[in-house]
Amino acid sequence: MTNDLMARRESVLGSNVPTFYEVPLHLVRGQGVWVWDDKGQKYLDCYNNVPHVGHCHPHVVAAISEQAATLNIHTRYLHDGIIEFAERLTAKFQSQLDQVIMVCSGSEANDIALRMAQAMTGKTGIISTDNTYHGNTMAVSQLSSRKPPIGGYAANIRHVPAPDTLRPVGGSTQGQAEAFAHEIQIAIDDLEVSGHGFSGFLFCPTFANEGLPDLPQNFMKPAAKVIHAAGGILIADEVQPGFGRSGDTWWGHDWLGLSPDVVTLGKPMANGHPVAAVVARAKVMSAFRNAFGYFNTFGGNPVSCAAAAATLDVIEQDNLVENAKLVGAEFLQNLHSLDHESIASTRGRGLFIALELETDGVADEALAAHVVEYARNNGMLMGRTGRNRNVLKLRPPMPFSSNNATLALDILKLAFQNAKS
Amino acid sequence: MTNDLMARRESVLGSNVPTFYEVPLHLVRGQGVWVWDDKGQKYLDCYNNVPHVGHCHPHVVAAISEQAATLNIHTRYLHDGIIEFAERLTAKFQSQLDQVIMVCSGSEANDIALRMAQAMTGKTGIISTDNTYHGNTMAVSQLSSRKPPIGGYAANIRHVPAPDTLRPVGGSTQGQAEAFAHEIQIAIDDLEVSGHGFSGFLFCPTFANEGLPDLPQNFMKPAAKVIHAAGGILIADEVQPGFGRSGDTWWGHDWLGLSPDVVTLGKPMANGHPVAAVVARAKVMSAFRNAFGYFNTFGGNPVSCAAAAATLDVIEQDNLVENAKLVGAEFLQNLHSLDHESIASTRGRGLFIALELETDGVADEALAAHVVEYARNNGMLMGRTGRNRNVLKLRPPMPFSSNNATLALDILKLAFQNAKS
Numbered sequence: 031m032t033n034d035l036m037a038r039r040e041s042v043l044g045s046n047v048p049t050f051y052e053v054p055l056h057l058v059r060g061q062g063v064w065v066w067d068d069k070g071q072k073y074l075d076c077y078n079n080v081p082h083v084g085h086c087h088p089h090v091v092a093a094i095s096e097q098a099a100t101l102n103i104h105t106r107y108l109h110d111g112i113i114e115f116a117e118r119l120t121a122k123f124q125s126q127l128d129q130v131i132m133v134c135s136g137s138e139a140n141d142i143a144l145r146m147a148q149a150m151t152g153k154t155g156i157i158s159t160d161n162t163y164h165g166n167t168m169a170v171s172q173l174s175s176r177k178p179p180i181g182g183y184a185a186n187i188r189h190v191p192a193p194d195t196l197r198p199v200g201g202s203t204q205g206q207a208e209a210f211a212h213e214i215q216i217a218i219d220d221l222e223v224s225g226h227g228f229s230g231f232l233f234c235p236t237f238a239n240e241g242l243p244d245l246p247q248n249f250m251k252p253a254a255k256v257i258h259a260a261g262g263i264l265i266a267d268e269v270q271p272g273f274g275r276s277g278d279t280w281w282g283h284d285w286l287g288l289s290p291d292v293v294t295l296g297k298p299m300a301n302g303h304p305v306a307a308v309v310a311r312a313k314v315m316s317a318f319r320n321a322f323g324y325f326n327t328f329g330g331n332p333v334s335c336a337a338a339a340a341t342l343d344v345i346e347q348d349n350l351v352e353n354a355k356l357v358g359a360e361f362l363q364n365l366h367s368l369d370h371e372s373i374a375s376t377r378g379r380g381l382f383i384a385l386e387l388e389t390d391g392v393a394d395e396a397l398a399a400h401v402v403e404y405a406r407n408n409g410m411l412m413g414r415t416g417r418n419r420n421v422l423k424l425r426p427p428m429p430f431s432s433n434n435a436t437l438a439l440d441i442l443k444l445a446f447q448n449a450k451s
Numbered sequence: 452m453t454n455d456l457m458a459r460r461e462s463v464l465g466s467n468v469p470t471f472y473e474v475p476l477h478l479v480r481g482q483g484v485w486v487w488d489d490k491g492q493k494y495l496d497c498y499n500n501v502p503h504v505g506h507c508h509p510h511v512v513a514a515i516s517e518q519a520a521t522l523n524i525h526t527r528y529l530h531d532g533i534i535e536f537a538e539r540l541t542a543k544f545q546s547q548l549d550q551v552i553m554v555c556s557g558s559e560a561n562d563i564a565l566r567m568a569q570a571m572t573g574k575t576g577i578i579s580t581d582n583t584y585h586g587n588t589m590a591v592s593q594l595s596s597r598k599p600p601i602g603g604y605a606a607n608i609r610h611v612p613a614p615d616t617l618r619p620v621g622g623s624t625q626g627q628a629e630a631f632a633h634e635i636q637i638a639i640d641d642l643e644v645s646g647h648g649f650s651g652f653l654f655c656p657t658f659a660n661e662g663l664p665d666l667p668q669n670f671m672k673p674a675a676k677v678i679h680a681a682g683g684i685l686i687a688d689e690v691q692p693g694f695g696r697s698g699d700t701w702w703g704h705d706w707l708g709l710s711p712d713v714v715t716l717g718k719p720m721a722n723g724h725p726v727a728a729v730v731a732r733a734k735v736m737s738a739f740r741n742a743f744g745y746f747n748t749f750g751g752n753p754v755s756c757a758a759a760a761a762t763l764d765v766i767e768q769d770n771l772v773e774n775a776k777l778v779g780a781e782f783l784q785n786l787h788s789l790d791h792e793s794i795a796s797t798r799g800r801g802l803f804i805a806l807e808l809e810t811d812g813v814a815d816e817a818l819a820a821h822v823v824e825y826a827r828n829n830g831m832l833m834g835r836t837g838r839n840r841n842v843l844k845l846r847p848p849m850p851f852s853s854n855n856a857t858l859a860l861d862i863l864k865l866a867f868q869n870a871k872s
Contacts, residue, residue, distance in 0.1 A: 130463060
């Protein structure tokens with residue numbers, strides 16, 4: 031059955047279309063933190079952040095169904111939905127971040143953010159880290175070291191060494207923040223000398239794709255100082271940390287004490303409905319809107335706004351940020367009890383946790399792959415990330431409970447025990 | 452009420468966010484070919500092509516609701532939905548166009564198409580017409596003469612004169628096809644000399660944004676010959692003509708007798724749900740997939756596929772392509788009876804009709820604006836396009852009936868009579 035589906039998939043979608051797992055998982059149903067495959071097997075979802083308030087949450091489904099039956103149209107007509115949602119959304123941000131563009135994907139959001147930096151500065155140079163992914167448009171793929179662009183990187187792009195827990199930039203954990211800022215300064219100077227000039231720095235406030243390094247709360251302060259001193263735009267990509275995943279604050283940049291100029295949102299925003307957004311200072315929005323007549327046909331339509339508003343409802347009504355904080359802290363604490371010599375670091379905040387695996391001081395990608403496959407074969411979904419794909423990634427839907435965390439821990443224990451024998 | 456909403460809109464979305472009409476329309480409900488505003492006023496929708504099978508079609512709404520309640524997840528897990536839909540979709544195309552990437556917007560689709568051309572040819576030059584719009588990403592906005600990119604056009608972009616009914620390329624209607632091909636040849640040669648090389652030509656098979664010129668069925672044959680002779684990729688942007696709008700064929704390129712290498716789809720594909728796609732020859736898909744590890748989180752999710760499949764169902768079951776042909780032909784015929792000296796050309800195919808307005812041989816944008824406003828104030832939505840915004844655009848949802856066409860004609864008669872006095 032799965033083999034037949036795989037053959038049909040390759041025939042009609044082409045080859046090199048990624049799937050997870052040695053034997054791809056054929057899913058048919060989801061509810062809360064659970065998904066079911068075509069054989070009726072149930073899996074605890076510790077991977078998917080897109081179904082943020084739980085798979086198929088009835089409040090979000092009802093909002094989508096009701097609005098889809100009432101009106102779905104573009105934003106050149108007036109509609110209450112986008113305005114009410116945009117007001118609720120911006121109220122979650124620092125006061126200067128008070129305007130919104132709604133789009134369909136995090137890639138579209140980051141594609142706009144880059145142009146906002148260029149419109150504000152009149153320059154084109156962009157800096158990101160050297161171990162990241164910010165999306166799939168032609169422009170944004172320039173920043174994605176995981177998926178290099180066709181034809182190689184453009185001349186206006188610079189990549190700085192990504193922060194790291196075990197191998198800190200500059201060599202020491204204590205000096206990493208200053209060393210990171212120094213690398214950004216070097217890149218800025220290089221862009222200015224090259225004639226492109228420096229327009230902005232785009233980063234994920236939890237450095238999720240970089241491997242979720244353990245960083246102090248003031249880590250980005252020196253970098254932000256360098257960026258703003260050079261007249262650059264600070265762009266926080268909250269596609270992964272946003273909407274309270276880290277349990278402390280709604281946004282990763284707030285935990286870091288930053289005042290970004292632009293924030294991009296995506297994946298979890300409407301629980302899987304294709305919705306994303308750019309939140310920006312009014313002067314940045316104005317510079318972009320004056321420079322380019324942007325319009326997005328699907329962006330901000332009434333159904334998308336209803337889905338996004340319903341997702342906000344559930345986060346608020348079910349105290350999911352608080353849940354992420356409490357359950358995440360307990361889960362992290364218990365994960366420290368995992369007993370395997372190759373677990374070099376156990377870290378995270380809220381419901382985003384990483385276990386970095388090394389054997390004899392070398393990234394152990396094979397062990398990470400084993401644990402992920404073992405979990406899949408024993409009823410639990412998880413992933414891996416990091417430069418060497420040796421960092422286990424636990425990032426469940428936000429209604430994840432203490433009981434769910436206990437089950438996940440039990441499966442991980444068996445996975446590591448099984449690896450020893 | 453509307454004024455208050457406008458003020459809140461400007462406050463939270465920023466200024467320069469486009470609306471239609473002198474007094475923006477605040478819509479609250481849609482059904483079939485009708486929409487209603489906040490005062491209960493009903494409008495015949497002769498503008499919106501996104502609600503392709505009619506506003507809020509119950510079959511599409513039910514498909515979205517049911518799948519959203521069952522499972523919504525990305526495509527790195529296997530799911531029947533995307534495969535069944537992709538098989539149905541590609542069956543509508545010439546046999547060589549047999550593979551699909553699903554994305555969220557026509558902009559994302561065209562952004563991929565450009566990279567397919569570059570991956571296939573190893574060159575970067577792209578050609579489009581000089582009066583067009585193909586989307587809003589940083590890369591695709593290079594092709595959009597309506598919304599020029601920030602910082603000006605890149606060096607690898609060429610724009611050729613758009614085909615035109617009243618002012619044909621090369622000066623004569625009879626010679627326009629050869630003259631257009633010749634302009635493309637000049638641009639190709641220029642790209643090759645400049646070192647960028649020629650990778651592809653991206654165009655809308657009905658030249659919708661160019662003003663929907665009246666062109667013979669063999670119009671693109673000389674251009675296609677020139678493009679393929681130079682080793683370039685022919686990309687048909689079917690975001691507007693696709694899914695049977697022109698009544699003769701499912702796709703504009705089929706009516707033109709072309710064999711494109713890549714086809715992009717968007718707006719009408721899932722009746723307003725954010726769904727778009729790229730359909731390509733297997734070798735083109737393979738070149739792209741080998742060059743770039745493309746993945747789209749929302750693209751092809753089960754809900755999007757259910758919405759798109761349900762839209763196909765309705766087109767097929769309600770014979771909407773045939774309806775577009777019959778009603779469109781009758782509507783066009785009757786529109787010729789409109790009596791106003793400034794109607795310089797009445798043209799179109801299926802349910803996509805244009806009336807070009809000139810007074811004393813000069814584009815009459817003011818008259819076009821008057822007719823659009825008059826219609827809005829008398830219960831009918833329509834738009835305008837063309838280089839001088841003097842081409843009235845009628846592009847209703849596909850279930851548009853003879854009675855709807857009669858009403859539209861009556862309102863247009865009054866609009867033109869009113870303009871005379």
